[in-house]
Amino acid sequence: TMADQTDPPNIQASIGPDPLGAEIHTFFGCWLDINQPSANVFPAFVLGDAAGPFTSDDPLISIQSLARSDHQCLIAEISYLPDPPDVGSDPSSSNKLAQRNLAFVNVPNPGHPLSRVAPQTFEIKPSPAVLLPDGKPDELVIHWGSLPAGSTASIYLPAVSSEEIIAWADRLYLTHRLTAADAHTIQMPVGTVGYVPIPQGSTVNYAGLLSIDLPAGITKGEKFEVTVRQVTSAGLRAQDVNRQIEALDVGAAADRSFHPWRRVMGQFNITIPVSTKAHLLPKEEERLSIMKWIGATIPKKSRWWPVFQRYLAQLGGRVTYMNGDPTKVYPSPTGVWRHPYHPGQGGHGGGHEGGGHGGRGGVDHGEGRDGHDHDHGDHDWGGVTGKVDAIVYDHFGDFAGFILEDFRGHMHHYHCKEHRVEDRVRRAKDERLVTTVVARDEGEVVLEVIVR
Numbered sequence: 012t013m014a015d016q017t018d019p020p021n022i023q024a025s026i027g028p029d030p031l032g033a034e035i036h037t038f039f040g041c042w043l044d045i046n047q048p049s050a051n052v053f054p055a056f057v058l059g060d061a062a063g064p065f066t067s068d069d070p071l072i073s074i075q076s077l078a079r080s081d082h083q084c085l086i087a088e089i090s091y092l093p094d095p096p097d098v099g100s101d102p103s104s105s106n107k108l109a110q111r112n113l114a115f116v117n118v119p120n121p122g123h124p125l126s127r128v129a130p131q132t133f134e135i136k137p138s139p140a141v142l143l144p145d146g147k148p149d150e151l152v153i154h155w156g157s158l159p160a161g162s163t164a165s166i167y168l169p170a171v172s173s174e175e176i177i178a179w180a181d182r183l184y185l186t187h188r189l190t191a192a193d194a195h196t197i198q199m200p201v202g203t204v205g206y207v208p209i210p211q212g213s214t215v216n217y218a219g220l221l222s223i224d225l226p227a228g229i230t231k232g233e234k235f236e237v238t239v240r241q242v243t244s245a246g247l248r249a250q251d252v253n254r255q256i257e258a259l260d261v262g263a264a265a266d267r268s269f270h271p272w273r274r275v276m277g278q279f280n281i282t283i284p285v286s287t288k289a290h291l292l293p294k295e296e297e298r299l300s301i302m303k304w305i306g307a308t309i310p311k312k313s314r315w316w317p318v319f320q321r322y323l324a325q326l327g328g329r330v331t332y333m334n335g336d337p338t339k340v341y342p343s344p345t346g347v348w349r350h351p352y353h354p355g356q357g358g359h360g361g362g363h364e365g366g367g368h369g370g371r372g373g374v375d376h377g378e379g380r381d382g383h384d385h386d387h388g389d390h391d392w393g394g395v396t397g398k399v400d401a402i403v404y405d406h407f408g409d410f411a412g413f414i415l416e417d418f419r420g421h422m423h424h425y426h427c428k429e430h431r432v433e434d435r436v437r438r439a440k441d442e443r444l445v446t447t448v449v450a451r452d453e454g455e456v457v458l459e460v461i462v463r
Contacts, residue, residue: 089108115284136209162201163201168197168219292335396448410429
């Protein structure tokens, strides 16, 4: 709770109003640290609103394992006891709640068609089991923005039948362009606005994957925006309308009908910038590495498992046709993918404790996966990932190096006198940023400092 905060700038017990009624701006901050792959504190399935601490017969997992893409949304609440949010309200219906959802998925130009697929995982609520008197299910309303002609999109919902979606579309719309690509995937050409009915279901949200295929001809520097909204029916019963009419004392006859309207339940935005394969490949390999690591933690019985299999396949296709090799991208919680990540172990080639490479929690590059020695260039030396624990100065007060603590708690000492390195590791220490250090000669030669 806010009362448990230990950082004074973020303890704001109250926001005093302006005596003249002007707006008051108060700034808060929070630290969302999901980069703790060894902190296993959550069950794979979190039931209801359970707040923890959790215990489970199955192995606990880290919070990072619960992420389903590199986009996560944030909901903030204004807590004012005399006027709390209504029970069951959400950011679309309460001025006490705010939500931000924004995802960036780059595509290359010109690129192979499979590299121009922009995938984004999402989840939506099923339509209510009992519909309101208007008889309408919820819908996805997709504003395609300025996507170029020839773009297509598909929506994969493994818990939903494509036939059921098409049947609802036939009933609701005079005409539509939805087709079934397979038993659980709907496909459509991109236009101005797209509508997709959401079938009824239980209280468990549907996990899904939206994939946008862009045509040839897109150019570097272009940027496209897509907005996806879930709309649902809302309304007043006749007796509620009558009470409002009586309260207004307008003398009008009571309206016996139901008064429905459609409201937005939630939304997210996808931004699709266009760049080049060479520029995008390193980041795409890093994304694939992290998502492979997350995918390995998802149980097969999870609603997310089939979605993630398709998501990883599409990410792998993007890497392939950006001139990379997805089979060589190993799972890693930090995106340092060139060699396998072994939590709690040393390097697979006979690593040793300490030193600038090959220590426990790091990776030893003396031996390849095939058991043979390899000759490595400058960018194939090992890396140790963790957080900067201390900055070292010599007896003159000059910067002399730093100490990195890896995820197992081992300390790695690095010697360096570059002032620009000092600036970066100081920021990494102050902001507790995950950092990867690539070095050789027992930490005497620092080759790279990667601050995430």
